[in-house]
Amino acid sequence: MARAVSERDAEKKVAQSRIVDLQSQVAILREAQVKTAKQIAQLVQGASAPQDPQGKGANGAAREVHIGDIIKEHPEYAAIFEKQIRRNVDRMYGSGLNTLNLPPDQLAQLKNLLVERQISSSDAEQAAASAGLERGSPAWQAAIQQATQDVQSQISSILGSNATSILAQLQARSGIQSQVEYAYAPDFEDAGMPLSPDQTNGLIQAMADANYAGKDISTRPADYNVADPTTWLTPHDNRIINGAAQVLTAAQLQVLTTDQMQNQQMIAIYKQYRTGGTPVNFVP
Secondary structure, eight states: OHHHHHHHHHHHHHHHHHHHHTHHHHHHHHHHHHHHHHHHHHHHHOSOOTTOTTOBOTTSOBOOOOHHHHHHHOTTHHHHHHHHHHHHHHHHHTTGGGGGOOOHHHHHHHHHHHHHHHHHHHHHHHHHHHTTOOTTSHHHHHHHHHHHHHHHHHHHHHHOTTHHHHHHHHHHHHHHHHHIIIIIHHHHHHTTOOOOHHHHHHHHHHHHHHOOTTSOGGGSOTTTTOOOTTTOOOHHHHHHHHHHTTTSOHHHHHHHHHHHHHHHHHHHHHHTTOOTTOOOOOOO
């Protein structure tokens, strides 16, 4: 039990630190998301009244407007909102859905169901809030599950009983794809050894294979994300490197190994500043 807690704590710290390492990637993705969010905000709020330029209520607090209410008053907004959700689905799963090798009609149906699930979840959240349920409470979670269980059943009919795990793995793969594109590929370019498309796909696959998102973590080796103080590599890093060795040259593999080592060194350095429980923002 103690080991499980320790592993969870270690994994949490690693995840937090990797976020810092991928700041450039996040900034690029966030820019695209901000643009989408601004489009939604402009559509939802429209031009604010002169006496309320920030769209706030009398007490200064931001007004809360539910999407469901907007659609009731403006049915034409339903198609616009669905388009935004489809974009979110594309961001979440990237090209991963294509790796399922589903017939075109089933692939289209699956994507439609994923969009429908998000919309149903959004509607359920509004209903739960209106009923006074606390966000994240068991009752709130039950309401969301009940609202999405029909569409989830249809998704399972396409992907099988382990649909949730499959989608979790695809979502992780999408993040890995962005990670390789924005955080790793530039290092290979800078070293004069750019990745070919096949090598890029191979590295993504190696990292996806080493990732335990949506998988049975009971099979995960102990201290999977704990770095060896001599090599500065974790078992997780070594699994990625071994997998990537199938597609990278020896020189490219050294670039990858150096990246993984420096990631762990960075984690160790940043960890020294995360003491006392006070949140820390690292700024340039």
